[in-house]
Amino acid sequence: MPSCRASEVSLIVRRVTTAITVTVSLVTAAPVAHGQQSIDNALQGAISAYEAGDVAGAERTLRPLAAGDPEAAAWLGATLLKRGDKAAVTEAIRLLQNAAGAGNARAKYLLGFQHAIGQGVPSDLTRAAQLFQEAATAGIGRAAYNLGVLYAKGRGVAQDPTQALRWYERAAQAGDPYGAYAMARATELSPQATTRAAEMAQAYRAAAEQGHLPAAVRYGVLLAEGRGVRKDPAEAERFLRHAAGNGYAEADVIMGDLAASTAMGSRGEPARAAAASAIGWYTSAANKGVALAQFKLANALFAGAGVERDMPKAEQWYERAARQGFDEAQYVLGVWKSGGVASAKDPVAGYKWLLLAERQGNTNAGKVRARAAEKLSSSEISQAQADAAAFRAQPERPLGRPDDEAPPLKPMAPKR
Incomplete structure (x- = not known):
């Protein structure tokens, strides 16, 4: 089977990093045979400990169970992978290969993930895809x-957005929050x-309630707009505050x-209070490094809104966003530097920022x-071009784009 380069693996690792936690359950559990109840209780205790x-407690309980139970062997493999040292990973791979050979779905999933990231086994996205499909x-x-x-992504299989959506839908049906979010996001776009x-909207909500923060944001937006769900500003704020918090x-x-x-829709003191609130939220996000928020805060400082x-402070925020590659900020900064709007004129720097924005498709910057x-x-243009290069x-x-994240789950508190 072909092996993949580390660069290929990195394209999916951001999406699947949290998968090793293994918190999802089988859609249909295997029937419990007579006399197996004590074993199953012990296994459940080990899973809870994991x-x-x-990890140490889970390993102690799982070791005597793993010899005769592929499911326990799979969980022991997961536990050893969690431990992470070389000997533990080697033993984990052996356990997972044996359990997968016996038909255990969890072991197939975990072994597929190891092939995806190239830990303990060769990096092989084709094999990972095969194992994922069997487990799914x-x-x-x-x-x-x-x-x-x-x-x-077209990694290990031929790129096929229709198949991608099909498997996202299947994951969502199995109760996986990442699958529900991916399905909803693909649909929204x-x-x-x-x-x-x-x-x-239903898929976003299902993922959000399990703690998927980007899903909470998207569902909050739908509630605020009344898109796919009844408009409810208070409920929108609850989901958004959960993600922000x-x-x-x-x-x-x-x-x-x-x-x-x-x-914008108010007057007098309510309008001033809402505007101040907006600045507070933009400042919070800007300080956390969100380029869009930095740009919006700069706009507010420029307008006095x-x-x-x-x-000068507006220019500082424009520059922070521009240095992150945000083309609108690069365009404004280019105009300001060229004209000396907030600081001394610097036509070469201005040309550089305009050129960078133009290369991202900003037509105004090109003009x-x-x-x-x-x-x-000509020498100044050459210098600006070299600086841009x-x-x-x-x-x-x-992560530059929130859609690339597989964030830790933060379940929501019940609605009061």
Whole structure:
């Protein structure tokens, strides 16, 4: 079987990093044979210890069970992988291979994941896809989700968005929050977004209630807009605050947008209070490194909307967003640097930022850059072009796009 390069693996690892936790259940549990109840109780105790982070306790309970029970062997394999040292990983792979050979779905899923990341076995996305499909067919929801990711990326299988959506849907049906989110997101970005809005909203909610923070944000947006679900601003705020309170900074941006919308539709003190709230949310997200929030905060500082006008500070925020590669900020910064709007003129730097924005498809930047070129010498243009060529975006957050995340789950508290 062909092995894959580390760069290929990295394209899916961001999506499937949390899969090793193995918190999903089989859709249909195997029947309990007479006389097996004590073994099953012991296994359940070990699983509970594993999920609570007691790896040593789980291992002690699982070792005597694993010899005659492929399911216990699979869980022992998961426990040893959690331990992580070389000897533990080697033993885990042996256990998983034997259990998978005996037909155990959980072992197939875990072994597939190891092939996907190349730990303890050769990196082989084709083999990973085969094992994920076998496990998914047997009811492992996370395996169905990971297989959907491989189809979406064309890794180990031919790229096929239709198949990706099919497996996302299967994962969602098995109760996997990542599958539910992926299905809903793929639907929202498709031509079916309007006709399947209710189904999309339901999937977002299911994932959000299990603690998927991006799903909580998307469901909050749908509630705020009344799209696929009855409009409910208070409930929208509950989901968004849950995500924001658990550190998902993109939720801060949406809360800021909702407050800004309220400010524009109000007058007097309510408008001022809403505008100040928007600034607070944008500032929170901007300080956490969200480029869009940095850009919006810069706009507010430039306009004096909800905050005292401060051009130098606005330029600082534009530059932070621009250095992350945000093209709108690069465009504005290029205009400002070229004209000396908030600081000393720097036509070469201005040309560089305009060129960078233009290369990302910003047509306004292209028009301004063409006019700016008329005022620069050939050596200045060459310098700006060299600076642009040397530019590398510097993301302030580990992941540039929230859709690429497989975030830790943060279950929501029951509604009061």
